[in-house]
Amino acid sequence: MSDFDGAAMSRFVSTFADRLHERREELTQLDSAVGDADHGINMDRGFSAARAKLAELGEADLGTMAKTVGMTLISTVGGASGPLYGTFFLRLSTSLGERDAASTGELGAALRAALDGVQQRGKAIADDKTMVDALLPAVEAFDAASGDGIGPALAAAAQAAAAGRERITPLVARKGRASYLGERAMGHPDPGATSTTILFESLRDAVAAD
Amino acid sequence: MSDEPRVGIVVVSHSAALAAATVDLVRALANVDGGGPRLVAAGGMADGATGTDAARIADAIAAADAGRGVVVLADLGGAVLAAQLAASELIDPERRALVRVSGGPLVEGAFIAAVQAAAGDAVDAVAQAADEAGSLRKLGDAS
Numbered sequence: 100m101s102d103f104d105g106a107a108m109s110r111f112v113s114t115f116a117d118r119l120h121e122r123r124e125e126l127t128q129l130d131s132a133v134g135d136a137d138h139g140i141n142m143d144r145g146f147s148a149a150r151a152k153l154a155e156l157g158e159a160d161l162g163t164m165a166k167t168v169g170m171t172l173i174s175t176v177g178g179a180s181g182p183l184y185g186t187f188f189l190r191l192s193t194s195l196g197e198r199d200a201a202s203t204g205e206l207g208a209a210l211r212a213a214l215d216g217v218q219q220r221g222k223a224i225a226d227d228k229t230m231v232d233a234l235l236p237a238v239e240a241f242d243a244a245s246g247d248g249i250g251p252a253l254a255a256a257a258q259a260a261a262a263g264r265e266r267i268t269p270l271v272a273r274k275g276r277a278s279y280l281g282e283r284a285m286g287h288p289d290p291g292a293t294s295t296t297i298l299f300e301s302l303r304d305a306v307a308a309d
Numbered sequence: 310m311s312d313e314p315r316v317g318i319v320v321v322s323h324s325a326a327l328a329a330a331t332v333d334l335v336r337a338l339a340n341v342d343g344g345g346p347r348l349v350a351a352g353g354m355a356d357g358a359t360g361t362d363a364a365r366i367a368d369a370i371a372a373a374d375a376g377r378g379v380v381v382l383a384d385l386g387g388a389v390l391a392a393q394l395a396a397s398e399l400i401d402p403e404r405r406a407l408v409r410v411s412g413g414p415l416v417e418g419a420f421i422a423a424v425q426a427a428a429g430d431a432v433d434a435v436a437q438a439a440d441e442a443g444s445l446r447k448l449g450d451a452s
Contacts, residue, residue: 141360170364173362173363173364173391173394173399174354174355174362174363174364174365175354175362176360177323177354177358177359177360177361177362177387178360178386178387179386179387179390180387181360181361181362181363181387181390181391182363182387182390182391182393182394183390185363185394186394186398189398220390220393220394221390275386276386
């Protein structure tokens with residue numbers, strides 16, 4: 100398995116955009132139970148725009164590609180997911196820098212930086228029932244499996260994200276609009292943890308498709 | 310009113326109409342025309358949709374900055390995150406030290422910030438006044 104390069108980054112963003120579009124209604128349904136019913140629409144709009152901007156950008160280093168995605172999300176998503184996913188990609192950008200390809204360890208460091216950025220921006224910790232509950236275990240699983248190479252590390256990350264999303268479904272939310280619902284949010288899957296799970300599944304499949 | 314620059318104020322809302330109307334209201338009530346603080350609205354998305362856009366907020370901060378910094382008021386949830394992203398990562402790095410995102414309420418916070426800024430206060434004092442607007446007792450001291 101080769102390093103994570105610009106073609107893999109393009110496939111990742113494109114795959115994620117496709118899946119957000121396909122699952123737009125599902126995400127909106129989840130968000131209508133606990134939020135303002137815009138997560139599916141906002142994410143679909145943002146990542147469709149990001150994919151188009153990447154196509155316009157053409158060949159570029161990984162940092163420039165990730166920055167293009169982040170800045171597009173900031174200006175097109177509209178809800179809280181804009182600054183959060185925007186920060187995720189801006190931190191990937193800073194960490195990946197001018198590299199044309201990243202090793203498994205470099206990708207892991209970039210994902211860790213992205214996690215730190217999302218936590219710094221949203222102030223969420225584990226069990227607040229947010230995207231962090233999928234993102235944090237995914238990054239930890241990636242690190243733990245990185246010795247096996249990028250494919251197995253991303254497979255472990257995607258599995259951990261999905262498990263994290265399942266794990267918090269029974270909880271009361273402590274951040275965002277869902278937190279106003281108190282116990283009424285119990286049993287509802289979190290929309291942000293769901294989209295983050297789709298992100299890691301897209302990343303896994305984009306790299307496996309190489 | 311002296312010609313000394315004032316701390317600027319940015320009003321961020323998911324709604325372009327609400328941000329613009331808040332600025333108009335504050336300008337009228339706080340009587341800050343002429344040499345007063347710059348008040349800039351950053352509401353809605355570029356295409357008119359409901360939401361917040363951190364890049365637009367960053368542009369508004371730059372427009373509001375007359376040299377003594379900017380206090381940003383935001384309405385709800387994602388607007389605060391977008392304002393913090395704009396203030397900490399998107400604006401010119403050398404301007405960041407003089408930008409504050411207030412946790413105060415939109416209308417009261419913007420009003421009090423405008424009054425303090427018009428009086429010539431520095432950015433920290435203006436931000437503190439905006440923050441404290443949240444604990445004002447509208448109904449007086451009766452418990």
